[in-house]
Amino acid sequence: MELIKFPPKEDWNKLLERPVMNFEEIEDRVKPILTRVAEEGDKALKAFTATYDKVEIEELLVSKYEIKEAEKKVDKDLQTAIKIAKSNIEKFHVVQKELVRKVETMPGVTCWRKSIPIDKVGLYIPGGTAPLFSTVLMLGIPAVLAGCKEVILCTPPDKNGEIHPAILYTASLIGIDKIFKVGGAQGVAAMAFGTESVPKVNKIFGPGNQYVTAAKQLVTKTGVAIDMPAGPSEVAVIADASANPDFIASDLLSQAEHGVDSQVLLVTNDKKLPKKVVKSLNEQLEDLPRKEFAIKALENSKTILMKDMEGILELINQYAPEHLIISTENAEELGEQITNAGSVFLGHLTPESVGDYASGTNHTLPTNGYANVYSGVSLDSFFKKVTFQKITEKGLENIGKAVELMAEAESLHAHKNAVTLRLKKIKEDKIKDKI
Template sequence: MKYIYFNQESNWAEKLARPLQNMAELSTVVRKVMDRVRDEGDRGLLALTQEFDRVSLTDIQVSQEEMSRAVDLIDDELKAALKQAKANIELFHRSQEVEVEKIETQAGVQCWRESRPIDTVGLYIPGGTAPLLSTVLMLAVPAVVAGCPQIVLCSPPNRSGQIHPAILYAASLCGVHAVYKVGGSQAIAAMTYGTDTVVKVNKIFGPGNQYVTCAKVLAQQEGVAIDMPAGPSEVLVWCDDEARPDFVAADLLAQAEHGVDSQVVLVCDSPDYGARVEAELERQLEFLPRRDIIKVVLENSSIVVANEKEAIEVINFYAPEHLIIQRNTKSYQLADIANAGSVFIGPYTPESAGDYASGTNHTLPTNGFATAYSGVSLDSFVKKITFQEISKTGLTHLEKIISPMAAAEELEAHRRAVLIRLDKQ
């Protein structure tokens, strides 16, 4: 990890740059995949799966027999864990439901807002170097709570042409309606355009690599909504010299094992503390099976030495997907945290808890998008429709506002639509 010392003149955009590929080049590659799926449908999907995943398939959709067989392939301990995680996630997301409240803005003028579920949602579940079965829960549970009528899921097959049984079990547990053996940008394309097998969706959810993220951005241009441009995962850990270096190192390593394009950042008070964490990284790394991936990530990651005020500035500039704070309880400065996907507070709150079981959603904005995007929530799966009902008395009051404003905008038909109801023309 490279050291960065806080300086108000520092070029933070350069020093904390994410390890991203050339987007123009990436967009050209992904556009070709999108066009092929649009033009060739299932035939294109099967060919691309052969090309990218090195597996020859005859059926894209997972059969009911495969779904049922997955149940027997999962041990009881994992089943119990998934069920409890699902319960926690469901409880947290149900708490986001709100009662409809009618507001009388003026006498005789009632306004309110109601939620309606999105008709068809598509969930993308990465399955490359790590089958993200937890993401099934994070996306499917709020979709079910929201009442989405059709929930479909895409995940890449392994070399045997199968999706990891834990992903299938989680999908079944949550009530996903259809699962497809397709991954990468071609999966996003399939859900964008629809094929003979894959359902065209209204909105696409889920994390992925840079190709998947690029495909989601292109899907928006085709009129399909997305949750957010969520790409490679990242964490920023902010700590003081009192934090346990082994805890901090463990959090950095946990995030670094996602993939070679992930990034981790440590913000601490002194280079001496940074060195203690580095020593722990080296010690713990030897016990991890994905250490080759982690080593690449650490080469693209940083230790920032900054005081408390400076650290807040760095955090809000970087806008991390995950922010872990391990500091004296009087120094959390939570009110000053403006940009972060999800915040983990204190020594016994690892990011792993949010990834799996605490109840909050782990599908979060990355690459600095936390400056404007929120993580996935119940609201992500619904549309908000406003309603209003106005009495003649209410419209009489509003006419005094509408008429001069419509006249100022030179929209006479707007003004007359009010006056005709009040017998004023």
């Protein structure tokens, strides 16, 4: 990890750049994939699977037999762990349900908002170098809790044409059985356009590499919604002299091992900490099966030494990390000053990995600085909000004049007339009633 000491503010933009490829170059590679899937359907999906996943697939839909057999292949202890995570995630998300609250803004004028589930949603589950069955929980549970009519799942097969059994087991556990053996940009295209096998959906969820992210952003131009731009994983750590360097090193490595395009950032005001963390990184790296991924990611990562915590907070809010760990004595106090982050982990005993798996919060979060405008996935992500209003005779008499004046001032006379005609009718009816 590169060490930068006391960088001036004018250098922060350059310093905080993510290690991403040229987006135009990625788009140029992804566009032909989207076009071919839209035109050729299943034929294109099978061809791309043969090219990128190195396997010939006959049936894209995972069979009920495969799902049933998968359970036998998942260790019982892992099944128990998945069930614990499922319970916590359900508890955290179910309380996010909003009650319908009717508000009388003035006598006779009642307004309210209703949450209506999105009909068809597609979940993209990365399965390349790391089969993320935990993401099945993070996306599938709120989709089911929201009551979406159709939930489908796309994930790449391995070289044997199979889906990791933990992914199938987890999907089945939460009630998802429409699972398709297709990944990458072509998986996103399948859900966006629909094919002979894969249903077209209204909204696509899920993280992925830069090609998946580019595909998600491109299909929004065709009318399909997405959760957010969610690309390569990243973590930032704020640490002071009270931090444990071994803990910090493990947190940095937990993100670095995701892939070579991941980024980790350590920001501290303790001059002695960086050297201690580097020593621990080197020791822990030796025991990691995904050592090569982590080493490459660390080459794109930085340790930044700052003079004070005020500067650290300003820098971090500018960076807007996907994950933020605050490993300091006054972590909660500092946490209150964070305005841009996907998810925040407070204190020395709160590793980011608990949020990735089982604490209950959602791990599908905005990356690449999008945390300054996007939220992570929540129950709300699977709803659309529809507003309603009901105006009574008294209500229209109370509000009508204001609407007429405003519409006339904007030269929208049909708007005004829609109120004027009704007020006239109310007045006429009252006169009739008196006769």
